[in-house]
Structure formats: structure tokens, C-alpha cells
Amino acid sequence: MSNVITFPGVEEEITADEVLENTKGKVLDCIVIGWDADGNLHVAGTMSGDAEVISLLEIGKAAFVHELIG
Numbered sequence: 001m002s003n004v005i006t007f008p009g010v011e012e013e014i015t016a017d018e019v020l021e022n023t024k025g026k027v028l029d030c031i032v033i034g035w036d037a038d039g040n041l042h043v044a045g046t047m048s049g050d051a052e053v054i055s056l057l058e059i060g061k062a063a064f065v066h067e068l069i070g
Contacts, residue, residue, distance in 0.1 A: 031056055 016034055023030070031045040031053060047053050 029056065031060075 020032070029046045029052075031043070031047075033041075033043050036042045045053055045056075047056070
């Protein structure tokens with residue numbers, strides 16, 4: 001399995017529901033981070049191990065930064 005990281009560009013903002021619906025069935029593990037309607041931080045994920053969660057967060061952060069600065 002290859003490690004494919006894509007950041008599809010969006011010309012206009014889309015809703016969280018659209019992002020979640022478009023991702024459904026495409027990933028094995030995930031972390032969802034966002035703000036709820038009351039402005040509270042909401043974090044949910046599929047992994048139970050702290051190391052796995054932190055690893056996925058760091059890989060995602062590195063990929064995002066790489067896309068920003070090339």
C-alpha cells in the first residue's frame with residue numbers, strides 16, 4: 001500500500017458535513033477535529049492508542065506544512 005497524501009483544493013468553503021460525506025468509505029483510520037455549534041472543541045477518532053493518534057496528527061501536520069511551503 002502506498003502512502004498517498006492529497007489536499008484537494010477548494011475554491012470556496014464547504015461544510016463539515018460535506019467533508020465527512022466525501023471521505024466516507026475512503027479511509028481506514030481517522031481523526032476528526034473541529035468546533036461544534038456552541039464553539040467547543042470536538043475531537044473524535046477511530047484509534048485507541050495515544051501513540052497512534054499523535055503519530056497520525058504529526059504526519060498530517062507535516063504533510064500540510066509541506067503542501068504550504070513546498
